[in-house]
Amino acid sequence: MKIVILTGAGISAESGLHTFRADNGLWENHKVEDVCTPRALEKNPTLVYEFYNNLRRKLNSGDIHPNPAHKELARLEDHINGLDDDNNEFTLITQNVDNLHERGGSKAIIHMHGSLNSYRCTACNSVGEYMEDFTQDTSCPHCSESALRPNIVFFEEMPLMMDVIDDKLRSCDIFCSIGTSGNVYPASGFVRFAKEYGAKTIEFNLNNTLVSDFFDETIIGESSKTVKKWVDDYIQGGS
Numbered sequence: 001m002k003i004v005i006l007t008g009a010g011i012s013a014e015s016g017l018h019t020f021r022a023d024n025g026l027w028e029n030h031k032v033e034d035v036c037t038p039r040a041l042e043k044n045p046t047l048v049y050e051f052y053n054n055l056r057r058k059l060n061s062g063d064i065h066p067n068p069a070h071k072e073l074a075r076l077e078d079h080i081n082g083l084d085d086d087n088n089e090f091t092l093i094t095q096n097v098d099n100l101h102e103r104g105g106s107k108a109i110i111h112m113h114g115s116l117n118s119y120r121c122t123a124c125n126s127v128g129e130y131m132e133d134f135t136q137d138t139s140c141p142h143c144s145e146s147a148l149r150p151n152i153v154f155f156e157e158m159p160l161m162m163d164v165i166d167d168k169l170r171s172c173d174i175f176c177s178i179g180t181s182g183n184v185y186p187a188s189g190f191v192r193f194a195k196e197y198g199a200k201t202i203e204f205n206l207n208n209t210l211v212s213d214f215f216d217e218t219i220i221g222e223s224s225k226t227v228k229k230w231v232d233d234y235i236q237g238g239s
Helices: 011-015 038-043 046-060 068-082 100-104 162-171 187-196 223-236
Strands: 003-007 087-093 109-111 113-120 127-129 148-152 173-178 200-205 219-221
Touching: 011 038, 011 087, 038 200, 046 113, 046 148, 068 087, 068 100, 068 223, 087 162, 087 223, 100 219, 162 187, 173 187, 187 200, 200 223, 219 223
Parallel strands: 003 087, 003 173, 087 109, 173 200, 200 219
Antiparallel strands: 113 127, 113 148
C-alpha cells in the first residue's frame, strides 16, 4: 500500500502555531503580500527578515510541541515501513514550514514550501540549517557572500520538489489531506490528480473546504483526535 499524506496549517494550529492566513487575511498580524512575496523582500527586507526571525524564535522557544496528529502520522509511517512488502510506501508532503513533523518522529517528509530553520543563499544556491536570527547582511556559511534569504517559498514562486510530488501522487493508493484549506495552488489540486490515477481520497478538517467535493470521504473534527482513530483503524485492519 502506498500512502501520501498532505498536511497544512491546521495540523500545526493545534500545537499553538497560528494558521498561515487567518479569517481576516492576515498572517501573524501582517498582510501576506508584505511578508511573503519576492516584491516584499525587495521593498522592505528588514520587515521580511524580522518576520521570519520572530516565527523561528517562536517555533524554537520550547513552548511549541508536536501534537498527537503529528505523532500518529509517524506511527503510521513506522507501521508501513515495517510491513514485509516492497510495494508499501509512506510519503508525507507538508505545506508547513515548521519542524513539528520531524519532532513528532516522521522521516519521509517533503517540505514543499521550505523550512523556517534553514536559509537559502541567492549567490551560491546553497541551502542549510540555520536556527538563529539572520538578515540580508549575514554571510553565507558556504560562499561568505551576504546573500541569505529565508528558505521559504513565497507567493509567485514554484513549490519545491514538484517532480517528486507528481510521481508520488501518480502511484499512491491512498491520498489524505489534513488541515489544509484547499485555497492554495498547486496543493489544492493534489486530490484531483491523485483521484484521477485511482487513489482513495480522504480529507481531515474542522470544516468542509473548497475541495471537499473531490474527496471520497471527509472526516470533520480536530486532527489530533480524528487522525488517531483513522490510524488505529488502518493498522488494526491489517493493511
